[in-house]
Amino acid sequence: MSSLVVENLSIEFGGVRAVDGVSFAVEPGETFAIIGPNGAGKSTIFNLISRIYEPSNGSIHYGERNLLDVPPHRVVNLGIARTFQNIDLFEQATVLQNLLVGRHSRMSRNLLRDFLFIAGARAREREHRRKVEDIIDLLQIAHYRDQKISDLSYGARKNVELARALCAEPTLLLLDEPASGLNQEETDDVSFWLDDVKHDLGVTIVMVEHDMGLVGRVADRVMAINDGKLLAIGTPDEVRNNPDVQQAYLGIPA
Amino acid sequence: MQIIFKTSYDQDINILSKRGEYIRVTLLIVSMLAAPLFLDVYYLSELGLLLVYAIAGIGLMISTGFTGQVSFGHAAFLGIGAYCHSILMTTGVPFSVSVVLTTLFCGFIGMLLGRSASRMHGFYLAVATLAFLIIVETVIGEWTSLTGGYAGFLVPELQIFGVYLPEIWQQYYVDLGLTLFVVWGTANLLRSPTGRAFLAVRDSELSARSLGINVEWVKIQSFGISAAITGIAGILLAHHLAYLSPETFGVLESLKLLLMIVVGGLGSITGAIFGAIFVSLLPVLLSLLRDVLPGAISQQAGLEPMLFGVIIVLFVVFEPDGINGRWKKLLHFFETFPYYRKASFVRQKRYLKTERMR
Ligand SMILES: Nc1ncnc2c1ncn2[C@@H]1O[C@H](COP(=O)(O)OP(=O)(O)OP(=O)(O)O)[C@@H](O)[C@H]1O
Ligand SMILES: [Mg+2]
Numbered sequence: 001m002s003s004l005v006v007e008n009l010s011i012e013f014g015g016v017r018a019v020d021g022v023s024f025a026v027e028p029g030e031t032f033a034i035i036g037p038n039g040a041g042k043s044t045i046f047n048l049i050s051r052i053y054e055p056s057n058g059s060i061h062y063g064e065r066n067l068l069d070v071p072p073h074r075v076v077n078l079g080i081a082r083t084f085q086n087i088d089l090f091e092q093a094t095v096l097q098n099l100l101v102g103r104h105s106r107m108s109r110n111l112l113r114d115f116l117f118i119a120g121a122r123a124r125e126r127e128h129r130r131k132v133e134d135i136i137d138l139l140q141i142a143h144y145r146d147q148k149i150s151d152l153s154y155g156a157r158k159n160v161e162l163a164r165a166l167c168a169e170p171t172l173l174l175l176d177e178p179a180s181g182l183n184q185e186e187t188d189d190v191s192f193w194l195d196d197v198k199h200d201l202g203v204t205i206v207m208v209e210h211d212m213g214l215v216g217r218v219a220d221r222v223m224a225i226n227d228g229k230l231l232a233i234g235t236p237d238e239v240r241n242n243p244d245v246q247q248a249y250l251g252i253p254a
Numbered sequence: 255m256q257i258i259f260k261t262s263y264d265q266d267i268n269i270l271s272k273r274g275e276y277i278r279v280t281l282l283i284v285s286m287l288a289a290p291l292f293l294d295v296y297y298l299s300e301l302g303l304l305l306v307y308a309i310a311g312i313g314l315m316i317s318t319g320f321t322g323q324v325s326f327g328h329a330a331f332l333g334i335g336a337y338c339h340s341i342l343m344t345t346g347v348p349f350s351v352s353v354v355l356t357t358l359f360c361g362f363i364g365m366l367l368g369r370s371a372s373r374m375h376g377f378y379l380a381v382a383t384l385a386f387l388i389i390v391e392t393v394i395g396e397w398t399s400l401t402g403g404y405a406g407f408l409v410p411e412l413q414i415f416g417v418y419l420p421e422i423w424q425q426y427y428v429d430l431g432l433t434l435f436v437v438w439g440t441a442n443l444l445r446s447p448t449g450r451a452f453l454a455v456r457d458s459e460l461s462a463r464s465l466g467i468n469v470e471w472v473k474i475q476s477f478g479i480s481a482a483i484t485g486i487a488g489i490l491l492a493h494h495l496a497y498l499s500p501e502t503f504g505v506l507e508s509l510k511l512l513l514m515i516v517v518g519g520l521g522s523i524t525g526a527i528f529g530a531i532f533v534s535l536l537p538v539l540l541s542l543l544r545d546v547l548p549g550a551i552s553q554q555a556g557l558e559p560m561l562f563g564v565i566i567v568l569f570v571v572f573e574p575d576g577i578n579g580r581w582k583k584l585l586h587f588f589e590t591f592p593y594y595r596k597a598s599f600v601r602q603k604r605y606l607k608t609e610r611m612r
Contacts, residue, residue, distance in 0.1 A: 101454045101462070117445070129266070
């Protein structure tokens with residue numbers, strides 16, 4: 001198992017320092033939450049780890065590998081999968097197709113072989129389908145397996161996106177606000193699933209989340225940031241009681 | 255709602271899973287095979303041409319309908335296919351070898367175009383593919399020693415394995431054989447990782463990338479296979495035309511191909527086929543229109559391209575799912591009769607993406 005080590009990470013957007021010298025490490029098997037007010041730079045940290053943005057400074061290592069040497073489409077091959085804050089599914093495809101694309105990093109692909117559907121194509125499809133069905137069972141989304149994403153409700157989309165990330169069999173999962181826009185009941189479901197994912201699949205989780213209730217329940221450690229700068233790292237209670245955090249994040253003067 | 259009980263993963267892997275679909279396609283193929291028995295030479299030749307356009311439509315569908323990369327340049331691949339094949343056959347290369355070489359050559363040019371296209375989006379892509387088309391048309395027109403230039407080029411007679419095939423029905427079977435091959439192969443693509451990667455790139459490059467898809471390479475591949483298939487259509491078209499000239503493969507032809515897939519329905523093989531049927535009936539429609547319109551308008555030179563444009567716009571606005579969408583609704587109506595409700599196809603809700611990154 002590998003740990004994620006981020007050191008002195010920075011990025012600027014036209015003079016705005018969205019992330020400013022942030023360092024943290026996530027141990028294997030841990031659930032690590034990132035909190036902070038709107039525009040603090042949380043999603044930007046995820047986008048840096050998935051190599052969508054190029055940092056102006058700092059380093060990101062996952063295990064032995066230096067992530068900055070890896071092109072964006074190779075990040076998942078190291079075992080890092082993610083979800084997006086605004087849900088980014090393949091709209092015109094079915095749930096099943098979305099999940100099968102989730103298996104992409106585990107599939108070999110050859111244009112001519114696929115065109116002729118030869119050399120064990122059917123056997124391979126079956127095998128990946130079985131893996132996808134395991135995830136479908138885990139997240140209990142079997143009833144909309146054949147639906148188009150554009151016909152799904154918001155909550156269902158959230159589940160499908162999580163399922164799609166899990167299909168890549170990640171060792172590290174980046175979840176950008178898994179409970180945003182969900183009602184209390186759905187949020188409870190999310191916390192159960194996160195437990196399953198953690199214990200059954202042994203996945204390390206890094207999540208951005210505003211719902212402090214959820215963070216308190218599932219996170220082992222929490223990092224608070226504001227204006228791109230690190231405020232505090234520690235257990236959920238430590239961070240909640242940190243005066244800097246209260247002032248910046250909760251707006252309560254210390 | 256119609257419920258299909260699934261008992262095996264193979265039902266999702268098979269190209270035709272519903273029984274109704276299976277029966278319809280079998281009937282269609284059988285009647286296509288039997289067509290020479292009851293169609294006269296003129297209609298048989300028209301039907302062959304329709305198949306050629308279906309192949310071209312499927313070619314364009316792969317890059318535009320499946321991968322989401324619009325192309326105004328696909329008539330160029332028809333042209334390259336037609337000329338390359340005719341030139342090769344004139345120099346004595348056998349038909350089958352020429353088909354393979356021409357297809358590969360078109361695929362290669364397609365990949366080159368895809369390489370430049372992989373960094374462009376929307377409007378820029380449209381302009382770049384249009385520029386490509388104009389360059390190809392010009393090269394074909396000016397390279398007189400090879401192509402005969404604007405004077406034209408005589409296509410050698412159809413001859414396979416040394417046997418001349420002068421009859422229309424023989425040519426029709428060649429068209430049909432290649433059409434079936436292309437449809438089958440494209441359906442295969444769609445049920446395997448490559449096809450899913452195409453759809454993924456169309457719907458979200460960001461997600462595709464995060465799941466391990468090399469977006470640039472997928473676009474190059476998509477343009478490659480798309481161009482190769484359109485090239486096959488070009489080969490067959492050459493034999494239908496018998497005489498090639500560069501203007502045949504211009505902007506109007508490209509527009510016609512786009513018209514086909516938009517009207518037929520973007521994003522499906524059946525859409526391309528419906529589009530080919532529509533485009534084949536278009537001349538009839540056009541002559542009817544000429545009769546009704548006052549002389550001053552009907553004699554205008556630009557009537558045809560303008561009509562193409564108008565139809566494309568009307569479909570994009572009023573029936574984005576094309577004829578194929580209508581067809582699916584109709585089938586649904588019969589399958590679920592009398593429980594069909596108008597709302598069956600209305601989406602529950604739409605969510606807009608606020609933050610998009612490429
Ligand atoms: N591609 C971009 N171009 C310019 N500025 C950007 C870009 N991405 C992020 N920013 C800026 O970086 C800052 C941090 O944005 P980020 O999306 O990381 O915030 P966040 O902590 O995820 O906030 P929220 O809770 O609202 O999701 C913001 O000021 C944002 O405007
Ligand atoms: Mg965010």
